[in-house]
Amino acid sequence: MKDNLTTLQITDLSTPESGTSARARFAADVKKGLSQxxxxxxxxxxxxxxxxxxxxxxxHVPEYYLTSSEHDVFTTHRQTIARQMASQGDFHLIDLGAGDATKTRIILEELLEQNAAFDYVPVDISGDAMAELCENLQQALPELHSHAVVGDYFDALDWLDEHKPGRRVLLFLGSNIGNFNPEERQSFLQKVRSHMRSGDMLLVGMDLCKExxxxxxxxxxxxxxxxxxxxxxxxxxxxxxxxxxxxxxxxxxxxxxxxxxxxxxxxxxxxxxxxxxxxxxxxxxxxxxxxxxxxxxxKFTLALAETIGQENGFEVKQVFQDKNQYFADVLYAVT
Ligand SMILES: C[S@@+](CC[C@H](N)C(=O)[O-])C[C@H]1O[C@@H](n2cnc3c(N)ncnc32)[C@H](O)[C@@H]1O
Structure with a gap:
């Protein structure tokens, strides 16, 4: 998988034509949303x-504990997380909504240290975020094989089905999943599951109920x-x-x-x-x-994490938490 990759590539699925339709969609959503x-x-x-x-x-805001908590999860459990991911052979590590991938970098470094056979595929709707991330990765981890995709989660997953077959480990971090209401979450997980096969894994960051x-x-x-x-x-x-x-x-x-x-x-x-x-x-x-x-x-509980997994074709393989138990990264395997 590594041989036919240059160290760093970006594929932009938002062509000029889809840029026009993206603006039209934005306008239609604003019109609908503000007319209600x-x-x-x-x-x-x-x-x-x-x-x-x-x-x-x-x-970096002190009150925004989500980032520091997930950072703590990854720092504490980096070896186990990386070993679990690599346990079933070569894989594509696909980071859905990667943003600046600061926390993912902890896992990337560990995977490289463990000599895991993988490439990194950050996906984000923000072209600016992906351009900046690629530049940073090139400097910080020059040995990393990475291919960024600019586009919506599902356009990217369709593209990946065609261009990057093989085992995949999907990341959905930062409690991004919390932005969906229960129906949207169900539909998101079902769609993600439809792009996964036996041996694939999904690591989901969840902010937990607390004070x-x-x-x-x-x-x-x-x-x-x-x-x-x-x-x-x-x-x-x-x-x-x-x-x-x-x-x-x-x-x-x-x-x-x-x-x-x-x-x-x-x-x-x-x-x-x-x-x-x-x-x-x-x-x-x-x-x-x-x-x-x-x-x-x-916000989530560990019981809810298990239920939503079961409802959508996943089983919880392992749960990783920070020292305050504010946050959980739940590793799912497909059932
Ligand atoms: C809350 S940030 C999380 C960033 C990072 N994963 C983290 O944990 O710090 C959400 C990211 O998802 C991206 N995003 C939001 N909706 C998206 C979509 N439909 N398709 C692809 N990326 C999306 C945003 O551009 C943003 O970078």
Missing amino acids: HDKQLSSRYFYDGEGSRLFQKIM PETILRAYDDAAGVTAAFNLNLLHRINRELGGNFIVEQFKHFALYNPQKGVMKSFIISQQDQEVTVQATGQTFQFKAWEAIHTENSY
Whole structure:
């Protein structure tokens, strides 16, 4: 598998044509979301170049325990995780929503140390994030064989079926899975499972239920980085779709529901106002204190991790946790 690869490649599945359709889809989603009674914008639009940069800042915010907890999981269990991954021979390590892959690097270094036969395939919708990651990987781990894919998770998995057959270990880290509601999560896991075969593995990072205040602070930090990340959605609509949001007239608001185990983020209009978004051909009315729902971040228990695995054709092979038991990385094998 290694022989026919150069050390570093990028495949961009977002052709100029699909760029146009991506903008059209963004406009259609904004139109639909802002026309509803309960307004909403999808969290998939957080990550333009600026959104990716802001997310990197969030990962260093002291209140955002998710990154440091998963970092702790990988540092503590790196040898076992790497050994498990490599236990059944050559593989492609596919990192879905890789971002800056800071935590993945711990595993990459360990795999290289163990002389595992693998290549690394980061996948991300953000071309900026992938370009930066490739540059960093080339410098930090020049011996790594890596092939980045810019595109949506499922376009990338279709592409991989054709271009990179063979055993695969999939990563879905950072509690990205928490951004799906239970129905979306089910559909995501079923689709992922349909691209996997016997011997493949899936490692999923899950933020665990804990003291509500700790969770709340992570999504509403004192320095306002999470707020800036959320409000960047409005800036992005202004930049890409010709919107005229006066962003200062909106604010970030975060709320945790401990019964449903879900953190919800909103953008609140602080006054009556109207906003035109040229690409949608529409003007939207906002009442004072009306909310736009922008993100769900579901929290997990280990029992739930097992149940959702069983429901979607996976069995839990091993669970890795940090010292505070804030976070779990669940290694699934296909059943
Ligand atoms: C919360 S960050 C996690 C980054 C990294 N995995 C980590 O754990 O630190 C989510 C990443 O997923 C990417 N992403 C979001 N939706 C995506 C999609 N539908 N297809 C591919 N990548 C996506 C974003 O661009 C972003 O880099």
